[in-house]
Amino acid sequence: MNASTAADTAAAGASGRPGRTRLRDWIGAVGAYLWSGWGPASGILVFAAIWELTAQAVGPLILPTPGEALATLGRLLHDATVREDILITVRRALTGYGLALALGSVAGLLAGLSLTASMLARPIVTLLVGTPPIAWLILALLWFGAGDGTPVFTVFVAAFPIIFVGAMQGARTLDGELKAMARVFRLPPTMTFTDVYLPHVVSYLFPAWITALGTAWKVVVMAELLATTDGIGAALAVTRSHLDTAGSIAWIVALVGSLLAVEYLFLEPVKRRVESWREVASSAA
């Protein structure tokens, strides 16, 4: 029943163009997206159940139960300075990530379009990927001191090669047959880019963007733990020194929660929208 109405809405959205239909489609799409969250939600519940059982077995000093951790997080969130710490961390991670996303995508695409450039870039990328973030952090501390610059730079340097490689692969794997087709039909360069290159490249870029986002979140906390006096990482350092396991876990939950929020409220919907052609094609086949 549900499936058939969803299909009807989709069909109406494809052929009809009036504004009212479009609004209804949009509401339908949001509903369908939220409904699709049941799968991941059950995964999280299974994880919570395992956590609960383990916590009951080992005792609260080693591992508090999910309920205790959430209660601690709830208490923390009432505190304005805590909310500010979370926002500081998110801001630092997103700044470094945003820079990596913009520069990595553009540089990767340009490198992928030229065989020479991709050959030159390969060892540099291996070097960047291979250097541990902690080493970059040491250098960043020397260069930027204990301000925002250190976590932002470290996040940028950790996320950049991932995005660069994705973009370069996307540009390298462009279909020569479609390129020839574009030439025959005399597509102007801008249209060749938007209609032929970009949709292909995006399918390589999105996975790289999502991987890099996870990396950004890990690295920003590490950088804060060692280099700054505010943010989630600094707060974790404090809970560790107080042997406050419940507090540590509450902070970790806050961190992972903010990552999930950015990924599933922003990147994933954009990805679904941009790649809708793939879904339609595979469901029909």
Add this chain to the structure above:
Amino acid sequence: MARGGIIGSLIVSGLAHRFGYQRVLEEIDMQVAAGEAVALVGPSGCGKTTLLNLAAGLLDPWAGCVTCSFGRPAMMFQQPRLLPWRRTRDNIALGLKAAGVARAERHAIAGGLAQRMGLSVDDLDKYPGALSGGMKSRVALARALAVRPDVLFLDEAFSALDIGLKRELYALLAAERAATGCAVLMITHDLMEAMYLADRVLVMSGSPGRIVAEHRIDLPPPARDESWVFSRTAEFVRWPDIRSAFGLPGGGG
């Protein structure tokens, strides 16, 4: 045949091509006049596709020259080569979009062509992944015809299709040529296809590829029925030039 006032020609003279040290084509001289349909037939690997790509300007010749004074070329490839991320309507209208035709107008043209090609209104909203192989070929032909080409290059465009669909697309193409006077340069290894569509058949032989024979067909395409094509093809296959080009026994080569 109506020429529709098209002037233009494709002249290939003294053309030779190499990939590395391998000689692919030698001493190719040929031309396609306005409104004329020329078929290049030959065995696999004789350099037909290379010659077509040179003629279409997708490759630069190693020696000799290709002079094309047609203004609106279009091409249909062996695979449909549709953009998987564009709906049928936008795939058909691709060349029009490139030419700067406004959205509403190019969609109207695409819709009309799709109907003539036997596509339904629903198909216009589908992505290529949801279309069958035959439907994709129709879309590819519609995309080529949408730009109202004065020369159409066909690269074994119908070779993967079933016999019924082939005939249908032959008829669509013949009708379009009768209406617009578009010239055609096609390559094929299917002699019957050449007999159905071409005004002139050039026979190529391989390694290196060269044109070894020419055959003119005077009956206009709409007048060619199945039995005529069968008997003409059977007659054609008995020629010594054809037999030696395709490596058939009794070719004397």
